[in-house]
Amino acid sequence: MASHEGGSASTVRYEPDERPPWPLAVGLALQYSVLALGGVVLTVAIVLRSAQSSDAYLAWGAFGALMVSGLTSIVQVVRMGRLGSGYVLIMGTSGAFIAVSVAALVQGGPALLTTLVIASSIFQFLLAGRLSILRRIITPTVAGTVIMLIAVNVMPFLFDFQDNAPPGASPFAAPVTVLATLGVTLAVMLKFTGPVRLWGPIIGIAAGCAAASWFDLIDTTSLAQAAWVGVPAAGWPGLGFDFGAAFWAILPAYTFVTLVGAIETVGDAVAIQRVSWREPQATDYRAVQGAVAADGLGNLLSGLFATVPNTTYSSSVSIVEITGIAARRVGLCIGLAFCALAFLPKLTALLLIIPDPVIGAYAMVIIAVLFVLGTRIVIQDGMDYRKATIVGVSFWIGVGCQSGEISTAALNPFLQQLLGNGMTSGGLTALVLTAFMELTGPRRVRMQTTLDVQSLPKLQEFLESFASRKRLGAGTGLRLGLAAEETLLLLIEQGEGEAPGQRRLRLTARTDSGGVEMEFLAAGGEGNIEDRMAVLGGRAAEEPGEHEISLRLLRHLATSVHHHKYQDADIVTVRVDPAPAGA
Numbered sequence: 001m002a003s004h005e006g007g008s009a010s011t012v013r014y015e016p017d018e019r020p021p022w023p024l025a026v027g028l029a030l031q032y033s034v035l036a037l038g039g040v041v042l043t044v045a046i047v048l049r050s051a052q053s054s055d056a057y058l059a060w061g062a063f064g065a066l067m068v069s070g071l072t073s074i075v076q077v078v079r080m081g082r083l084g085s086g087y088v089l090i091m092g093t094s095g096a097f098i099a100v101s102v103a104a105l106v107q108g109g110p111a112l113l114t115t116l117v118i119a120s121s122i123f124q125f126l127l128a129g130r131l132s133i134l135r136r137i138i139t140p141t142v143a144g145t146v147i148m149l150i151a152v153n154v155m156p157f158l159f160d161f162q163d164n165a166p167p168g169a170s171p172f173a174a175p176v177t178v179l180a181t182l183g184v185t186l187a188v189m190l191k192f193t194g195p196v197r198l199w200g201p202i203i204g205i206a207a208g209c210a211a212a213s214w215f216d217l218i219d220t221t222s223l224a225q226a227a228w229v230g231v232p233a234a235g236w237p238g239l240g241f242d243f244g245a246a247f248w249a250i251l252p253a254y255t256f257v258t259l260v261g262a263i264e265t266v267g268d269a270v271a272i273q274r275v276s277w278r279e280p281q282a283t284d285y286r287a288v289q290g291a292v293a294a295d296g297l298g299n300l301l302s303g304l305f306a307t308v309p310n311t312t313y314s315s316s317v318s319i320v321e322i323t324g325i326a327a328r329r330v331g332l333c334i335g336l337a338f339c340a341l342a343f344l345p346k347l348t349a350l351l352l353i354i355p356d357p358v359i360g361a362y363a364m365v366i367i368a369v370l371f372v373l374g375t376r377i378v379i380q381d382g383m384d385y386r387k388a389t390i391v392g393v394s395f396w397i398g399v400g401c402q403s404g405e406i407s408t409a410a411l412n413p414f415l416q417q418l419l420g421n422g423m424t425s426g427g428l429t430a431l432v433l434t435a436f437m438e439l440t441g442p443r444r445v446r447m448q449t450t451l452d453v454q455s456l457p458k459l460q461e462f463l464e465s466f467a468s469r470k471r472l473g474a475g476t477g478l479r480l481g482l483a484a485e486e487t488l489l490l491l492i493e494q495g496e497g498e499a500p501g502q503r504r505l506r507l508t509a510r511t512d513s514g515g516v517e518m519e520f521l522a523a524g525g526e527g528n529i530e531d532r533m534a535v536l537g538g539r540a541a542e543e544p545g546e547h548e549i550s551l552r553l554l555r556h557l558a559t560s561v562h563h564h565k566y567q568d569a570d571i572v573t574v575r576v577d578p579a580p581a582g583a
Contacts, residue, residue: 012278014327016087028325029333031202034354036092036313037341040065043093047308050098051105060235063342064305065093070338072298072310076291077331082128082567085291087272088320088331091298094261094311100254101308108247110306111240115247118303120258124296127262128289132566136438140283140377141387142430143267147374149398149426150264150314151367156402158367161360165217173215174357181208181361189322189365201322201362208358217355226345237306258299260427261311265295271317271373274380276326285564318369382560384513390433398426444510451491451503451522459484459507463518466509472516476578479557480509480516483576486554491522491570515559515577522570 014020020028044061053061072091079086104113131138165174185204192200212218269291270283291312298310320326341347378391400406402422408415419425447462449455460481467477484507491505508519554561554574562573 011324012276012326013324014330015278016276016326016328018327019329020325020327022329024325025327025329025333027202028323028330029337032090032316032319032330032334033337033341034202034205036069036090036315036338037066040069040092040338043098044308047098047101047105050102053105054235056232056235057110057237058235059232060237060305061307063232064236064302064307065310066338066342068298068301068305068307068310069093070335070340070342071301072294072335073338074332074335075297076294076312077328077335079287079290082290082293083297084294085269085272085287086328087269087276087287087291088316088326088328088334089268089272089291089294090313090316090331090334091294091310092313093308097254097257097261097309100250100257104246104250104254107250108242108244110237112242112244112246112250114239114303114306115241115243116250116254117299117309119251120254120309121296121299121303123255123258124262124292124299127259128292128296129567131266131285131289131292132564132569132571135285135564135571137431137435138263138266139434140267140270140380141390142427142434143263143270144374144377145391145394145430146260146263146423146427147267147271147314147377148371148395149402149423150374151371152395152399152402152422152426154367155364158360158364161356162364164356164360165215166219169217170215173212173217177208177211177215177217177355177357178361180211181205181358182365184208185362185365201319201365204365205354205358205362208361209354212355212358217357218353220353223346223350223353228346229343230345231343239304239306256428257424258309260424261309262292262295263427263431264314264423265291265312267374267377268312268314268317271314271377272320272326274377275317275321275373282563285566289567314370315363315366317373318366321369321373322366386437390430390437394426394430394433397429398422401425442510442512444508446506446508448504448506451488451505453488453492455505456485456488459488462507463509467516470511470516472511472578476516476576479576480518483554483557483574484518484520486557487518487520487572487574490554491520491572494570512575515575518574518576520570520572520574522572 041062044065045058048058048061069091073089075084076089076091077087078084100116101113104116108115127134162178163174181204184207185200188200188203209218266288269288273281273283273287295311302309378387397406399422401408401419402425404420406425408419411419419428445466447458449458463480463484464477467473467480472480488505503522506521508521510517557576558574559577560573560575564571564573
């Protein structure tokens with residue numbers, strides 16, 4: 001039977017194309033902003049203060065980060081051409097770039113930072129355009145593992161947040177505040193349904209703030225001093241490009257961190273599709289490419305604003321999962337909220353006075369849900385002993401490096417900082433192991449032809465020869481030929497309307513764990529074979545049409561079918577196991 005990539009449960013209240021009431025959309029946008037604002041602004045503060053930058057530059061960096069986050073969040077949800085995913089993926093300042101950005105500012109100032117950030121954006125644009133080429137390396141297994149490691153990377157900071165009370169505060173202040181936030185949030189999320197559940201996180205934050213106020217944990221000094229409206233234009237250092245020795249020394253590390261961030265974005269873009277629809281749908285990798293391209297736009301704008309690079313926030317996936325609202329209207333409101341907050345320092349300060357124990361407890365729930373989502377992506381991609389080995393080893397190497405149990409003392413200081421990040425070290429391990437498995441796997445044989453019915457004899461002759469060389473038996477060779485025929489017909493159907501002979505087809509075959517994996521690569525078309533096969537499985541077989549017969553035959557012949565749609569190609573992977581004895 002054909003496999004189908006899993007999706008979210010039927011608790012989705014508003015799908016991406018649906019429109020919730022404006023009050024609900026605005027309320028959720030504020031909820032998202034509360035979660036993300038601290039990360040957007042505080043990450044910039046960590047980088048610039050670590051590099052001993054001026055207060056004026058810090059004010060500008062925070063303004064620029066909010067503007068870039070707002071603009072790119074809108075692009076992500078609206079999907080402008082090949083930019084954006086079309087889903088509620090919120091953009092924000094990337095913590096993965098802290099170490100390399102501090103190094104850039106220390107060694108070359110804002111000019112070097114600007115040059116490196118813009119260079120990283122070019123790399124991301126190239127990566128988005130060629131994502132189909134890297135499909136065997138940047139897999140759902142790798143992406144899911146990186147998402148799981150996000151929790152490993154972030155949770156220690158959240159635990160520190162939960163214990164962060166000002167000097168002289170009651171020893172019960174932080175624990176009571178955390179328990180109030182967690183207790184109310186979890187009670188509402190687990191007990192209630194409908195609109196009440198959607199406001200669970202906000203209700204939990206309100207309860208936590210009430211408890212914090214009782215213990216005098218809320219300091220309103222910064223709120224009183226903040227201006228109502230303003231643009232810190234005096235802090236912009238201007239555009240300067242530095243291609244000196246420091247640029248070439250830091251560029252490889254900056255590129256690698258960009259790659260790790262892109263893998264996280266791929267995982268987020270896959271995950272958001274799985275939680276945004278009521279009925280399971282196959283992953284649309286055109287949306288994944290758009291998400292990575294929007295990441296590139298965020299870095300380009302971050303370079304122009306001379307601030308820290310941008311990336312997707314994985315917490316947006318968790319919030320969609322928790323609230324059940326994936327409507328684009330909400331994402332649009334979030335982007336506009338970020339842009340408005342950039343010009344309203346008073347409102348930004350109001351959100352930032354929420355005490356650390358409240359933020360830590362609230363974010364812990366979000367990240368915990370995200371960890372489970374990462375495991376779901378890994379499992380739904382199919383699990384065998386190879387993938388289990390990659391996930392298990394990569395995850396625990398990430399945990400070991402993050403906790404310090406795996407020593408990096410023998411490395412230079414920069415590599416110590418880089419590999420001390422669990423997401424980076426574990427993600428790199430997953431990439432290396434996946435690449436090793438791919439490079440040392442059975443050799444692939446391939447052929448190219450035109451995507452039309454006249455090519456069918458060539459395909460069948462190619463597969464018969466392949467089955468004979470591999471000694472697979474006549475029965476398996478016949479099944480391969482039949483499965484290839486039905487896949488060819490379905491791909492031709494998707495390209496109807498194009499002139500014959502304009503579309504090329506590349507067929508690749510290799511043996512794999514006793515079976516055969518065939519990969520059909522053709523120019524893009526509409527629709528998804530996986531989705532159609534899933535719909536077919538739930539319908540009666542009365543008077544099937546010509547193409548429905550092809551779907552049913554392929555469902556019968558193949559062990560699994562995966563259809564990945566990219567901007568530049570349709571890639572259908574069909575696995576056929578050996579024919580039963582006597583077939």
